[in-house]
Amino acid sequence: MLGKANVGKSTFFNAATDSSVQVANFPFTTINPNIGVAYVRVHCVCNELGISDNPVNSRCISGVRYIPVKLIDVAGLVRGAHLGRGLGNKFLDDARQADVLIHVIDISGSTDEEGKPVNPGEGNPFIDIQFVEEEFDLWIRSIILRDWDKIIRESENLKQRVETVISNRLSGLSINEQLIRNSVDQIDLTKKPAEWTDDDLLLLSKQIRVKSKPIIIAANKADLQSSDLNLEKLKGFGRPFIPTVCEAELVLKKASSKNFIYYLPGDSNFEIKRGDKLSSEQISALNKVSQVLKKFGSTGIQQILNHACFQMLKKIVVYPVEDEYKFTDKNGNVLPDARIISANSTAKDLAFLIHNDLGKGFLYAIDVRTKQRIGAEHMLKNNDIIKIVSTTGRK
Ligand SMILES: Nc1nc2c(ncn2[C@@H]2O[C@H](COP(=O)(O)OP(=O)(O)O)[C@@H](O)[C@H]2O)c(=O)[nH]1
Ligand SMILES: [Mg+2]
Known part of the structure; x- marks a missing residue:
């Protein structure tokens, strides 16, 4: 905020x-x-x-x-x-x-x-909207520019794509390489990176911001x-x-x-x-x-x-339980947890979200509504109630 x-x-x-x-x-x-x-x-x-x-x-x-x-x-x-x-x-x-x-x-x-x-109506909120967007764009560009010569050199020496090197620089923002590639494509930046101007980089930064910080x-x-x-x-x-x-x-x-x-x-x-x-x-x-x-x-x-x-981050809600008949956890709490997870997550992703060990030892899951077994790659839906069965906890 x-x-x-x-x-x-x-x-x-x-x-x-x-x-x-x-x-x-x-x-x-x-x-x-x-x-x-x-x-x-x-x-x-x-x-x-x-x-x-x-x-x-x-x-x-x-x-x-x-x-x-x-x-x-x-x-x-x-x-x-x-x-x-x-x-x-x-x-x-x-x-x-x-x-x-x-x-x-x-x-x-x-x-x-x-x-x-000031008197109501005198201030201009539209300027504020643009200012925040611009400040973010400039910030992202400043991070890229700080290392720009190095980024170019590294990508040439290591024969890496420039997007790989930029995404390493921006990794603290959890911006991945694919996102940067998509951004480059989106603004149709076909010149060699060594020829990208400050304005090109500002446009690129804007694309990156739009995709990574809605x-x-x-x-x-x-x-x-x-x-x-x-x-x-x-x-x-x-x-x-x-x-x-x-x-x-x-x-x-x-x-x-x-x-x-x-x-x-x-x-x-x-x-x-x-x-x-x-x-x-x-x-x-x-x-x-x-x-x-x-x-x-x-x-x-x-x-x-x-x-x-739910709209911008496209999350869904799922309810993990341990007892698929009573909808409880091991302490008998009914529907104990509602977990927020990305819409394209699998049953195994949910296991990892709950606990690393549960993810590592994942065997299968149960769709509690239908009592059917589901596999690691099964895509979750909003409001799913899921039991995870893993090697951890099995004596
Ligand atoms: N009329 C009106 N005034 C509000 C509203 N929300 C906050 N304010 C007033 O705006 C002023 C600034 O609020 P504040 O929360 O301190 O703003 P901040 O500086 O952005 O943290 C205060 O006098 C609030 O009472 C609102 O929805 N309507
Ligand atoms: Mg305040």
């Missing part, structure tokens, strides 16, 4: 992350105040099976499964970040870890390019009147976006944690439970939220997280 100052990043982060969950409990490497646990929301398979579950790695509330994902609030993107300006290097280092970028913008235009408040735009402060026109314009801008009202989500989260309302993140409405306990201020805040929900169908936060995970 990134964006200039005052667009609502902290509000997004606080509304989306669960402060009651210690990040340390998750297999996330760094502990950092800017890293939090957010959730994607799916329809749990417990509904279809007609059973009640007790999840371990996720949560299930009334058949709605919330699966944890890591959210990083990447601060400090300023012009010239790729040259190390501002917190440039730290920013890009944090961004490096991300599979997908959520760019929070102020679609109401009530902030200038530096994030200082951006979803959170068009925030959509509740303000001046947002309407910009949202209309944004439709023709060719970038994926979802209108958001982070402030509304934060109000809902607080009211729900105090048990004043019943609301599940991502819902299109809420129910007041303890109206008598609400102050007139709280009632008016909730009324505003109601209008937002009526207009946009949701606050947009959950939709952003789900879109990033």
